[in-house]
Amino acid sequence: xxxxxxxxxxxxxxxxxxxxxxxxxxxxxxxxxxxxxxxxxxxxxxxxxxxxxxxxxxxxxxxxxxxxxxxxxxxxxxxxxxxxxxxxxxxxxxxxxxxxxxxxxxxxxxxxxxxxxxxxxxxxxxxxxxxxxxxxxxxxxxxxxxxxxxxxxxxxxxxxxxxxxxxxxxxxxxxxxxxxx
Amino acid sequence: xxxxxxxxxxxxxxxxxxxxxxxxxxxxxxxxxxxxxxxxxxxxxxxxxxxxxxxxxxxxxxxxxxxxxxxxxxxxxxxxxxxxxxxxxxxxxxxxxxxxxxxxxxxxxxxxxxxxxxxxxxxxxxxxxxxxxxxxxxxxxxxxxxxxxxxxxxxxxxxxxxxxxxxxxxxxxxxxxxxxxxxxxxxxxxxxxxxxxxxxxxxxxxxxxxxxxxxxxxxxxxxxxxxxxxxxxxxxxxxxxxxxxxxxxxxxxxxxxxxxxxxxxxxxxxxxxxxxxxxxxxxxxxxxxxxxxxxxxxxxxxxxxxxxxxxxxxxxxxxxxxxxxxxxxxxxxxxxxxxxxxxxxxxxxxxxxxxxxxxxxxxxxxxxxxxxxxxxxxxxxxxxxxxxxxxxxxxxxxxxxxxxxxxxxxxxxxxxxxxxxxxxxxxxxxxxxxxxxxxxxxxxxxxxxxxxxxxxxxxxxxxxxxxxxxxxxxxxxxxxxxxxxxxxxxxxxxxxxxxxxxxxxxxxxxxxxxxxxxxxxxxxxxxxxxxxxxxxxxxxxxxxxxxxxxxxxxx
Numbered sequence: 001x002x003x004x005x006x007x008x009x010x011x012x013x014x015x016x017x018x019x020x021x022x023x024x025x026x027x028x029x030x031x032x033x034x035x036x037x038x039x040x041x042x043x044x045x046x047x048x049x050x051x052x053x054x055x056x057x058x059x060x061x062x063x064x065x066x067x068x069x070x071x072x073x074x075x076x077x078x079x080x081x082x083x084x085x086x087x088x089x090x091x092x093x094x095x096x097x098x099x100x101x102x103x104x105x106x107x108x109x110x111x112x113x114x115x116x117x118x119x120x121x122x123x124x125x126x127x128x129x130x131x132x133x134x135x136x137x138x139x140x141x142x143x144x145x146x147x148x149x150x151x152x153x154x155x156x157x158x159x160x161x162x163x164x165x166x167x168x169x170x171x172x173x174x175x176x177x178x179x180x181x
Numbered sequence: 182x183x184x185x186x187x188x189x190x191x192x193x194x195x196x197x198x199x200x201x202x203x204x205x206x207x208x209x210x211x212x213x214x215x216x217x218x219x220x221x222x223x224x225x226x227x228x229x230x231x232x233x234x235x236x237x238x239x240x241x242x243x244x245x246x247x248x249x250x251x252x253x254x255x256x257x258x259x260x261x262x263x264x265x266x267x268x269x270x271x272x273x274x275x276x277x278x279x280x281x282x283x284x285x286x287x288x289x290x291x292x293x294x295x296x297x298x299x300x301x302x303x304x305x306x307x308x309x310x311x312x313x314x315x316x317x318x319x320x321x322x323x324x325x326x327x328x329x330x331x332x333x334x335x336x337x338x339x340x341x342x343x344x345x346x347x348x349x350x351x352x353x354x355x356x357x358x359x360x361x362x363x364x365x366x367x368x369x370x371x372x373x374x375x376x377x378x379x380x381x382x383x384x385x386x387x388x389x390x391x392x393x394x395x396x397x398x399x400x401x402x403x404x405x406x407x408x409x410x411x412x413x414x415x416x417x418x419x420x421x422x423x424x425x426x427x428x429x430x431x432x433x434x435x436x437x438x439x440x441x442x443x444x445x446x447x448x449x450x451x452x453x454x455x456x457x458x459x460x461x462x463x464x465x466x467x468x469x470x471x472x473x474x475x476x477x478x479x480x481x482x483x484x485x486x487x488x489x490x491x492x493x494x495x496x497x498x499x500x501x502x503x504x505x506x507x508x509x510x511x512x513x514x515x516x517x518x519x520x521x522x523x524x525x526x527x528x529x530x531x532x533x534x535x536x537x538x539x540x541x542x543x544x545x546x547x548x549x550x551x552x553x554x555x556x557x558x559x560x561x562x563x564x565x566x567x568x569x570x571x572x573x574x575x576x577x578x579x580x581x582x583x584x585x586x587x588x589x590x591x592x593x594x595x596x597x598x599x600x601x602x603x604x605x606x607x608x609x610x611x612x613x614x615x616x617x618x619x620x621x622x623x624x625x626x627x628x629x630x631x632x633x634x635x636x637x638x639x640x641x642x643x644x645x646x647x648x649x650x651x652x653x654x655x656x657x658x659x660x661x662x663x664x665x666x667x668x669x670x671x672x673x674x675x676x677x678x679x680x681x682x683x684x685x686x687x688x689x690x691x692x693x694x695x696x697x698x699x700x701x702x703x704x705x706x707x708x709x710x711x712x713x714x715x716x717x718x719x720x721x722x723x724x725x726x727x728x729x730x731x732x733x734x735x736x
Contacts, residue, residue: 021440024440025437035478035482038482170485174418
């Protein structure tokens, strides 16, 4: 019995080609794990970009309730003031200099830019924040709203409907949320 | 079934053709498992629920559903760590946990109560204590213990959630016996042959091969579900990282499966050659599907920064096609398409011809009236296809009288021409099934030549009956038909006795033939056993037995 089992063990152990196969499998597994790690890192960077967008949504949402009060401390973002002086440009500058001074585009390691749209053909847009002004169209129009870039000179003296998104690793849009400002 | 017969060292089962019955052949006897009602309740309950040696009892069903519950528990545990999913459904997760623990506790109690009937413990002085300290029972205990700890002892809940991972160890109860059976079946076989037995269907695979197939099937379904859910923005926004991890694990599993198939395929008679065999295997449709299932991951990560390969993600849905390997109907359909390809391609040619002709006529008659819709022939092709295929969206339609008349004629023709491939495939599919059933009939006839069916023949019948969707009634009719044919053939081979008796020369020849057959029988049969059987059943008179002994002595 012992001799049988010993001989079968000797006869059926992995051969040279079996070892090559095992090595290939291990190699491929390492490759899959490595590529998975890369994909995971990219996904994490996208998640960080989403957190940037969410932070902006949270700030804008909070400010929306307060910025029309006369004693609102952030004068650059206050509403109800003169339409010519109360514009998005100074408000954004204030935000980037104060509340979001540490905000970084995780793909580039610098302050994110506010853009109109993502473009998969342009990989330099990864991690940037898409900030759009949502304008309702007159009743009966083919589309209910028109989205356009919130430009620096756009007035913020009135309530605004904004749409916020980010560009992921492939420069595709990931919508974060709509918010009233 | 084959594996069962291989593992048990029982003599091969032979079913005499005179006692053939489809239900018995297919293992669907109405009598149910051989469990006597006249035995103690505990033994009766054990035989019905936990005895692995009784075919037809509930043991495999119980094992299967416990296995499913363990896998679902594992997923629940993973999903609990996604706050976006866990928070809104916290209560549901909790109820599921209570349900799982209840089932596991009931299972533990059942095994504890029935331990004295289990072969493994019944010889011990205290079978139940022996059960409690057995490895599987310890695993079962560990699987439910955290739940009760959580209820009675105030300790960190997160650690307890982690401990619930131990439930996966319960799968060992299914996997370890399968591994043991596999090791037994593959004793003395090479490493590559063992790999082959795991990934390809063979007599050496046993339950482990079924578990492997199930495992791959589950991962196919999970990864396809993930691809579908990923397309829902609100879902992918919340659990994007989890999708990435899941996809990596799925690709890892499918890649190993792919490599195992390529490495071990040379054990298949069709792919014997080390290089050419593997090349042939790689060109096989199922293997190409396997490659398509993993390729998008590698291409997207490796080339994603250079090329926009996001569209490749959709090809991950090709993983669903991996399931066709386990579906015989797909194989029949592939055979049908290959067989009918000349006719299909001919009808496709006519279809193309009709589309071009309709598009051209549409352009000729409608261009002037609607230049924006029928601006050129290629753009009219869309309208032609929608019209000929009887879809008729109505976004483009003819307005001139001649154009409308032409459309009526072409649409009527289109109904017939476009229906050809569908009708062709349907009839060819039926025809192929008929052919395969005829082939089964021929095989059955050949099998019955020796007067009985052995284990491998019964197994083949079962597999084919399942594959060809033959009902019990149909199989019974088939068996009856083949049996009658055989009897008739035997009768036709010799003239009726009264006809032979009319001609003395025929009668002499017939007598010589019968004597020769008896001599052959005397030579081939075991004399002692023959006489013992004849005496035991009193089927031969003393004179007949003496004549037999005389003939035997002569031969």
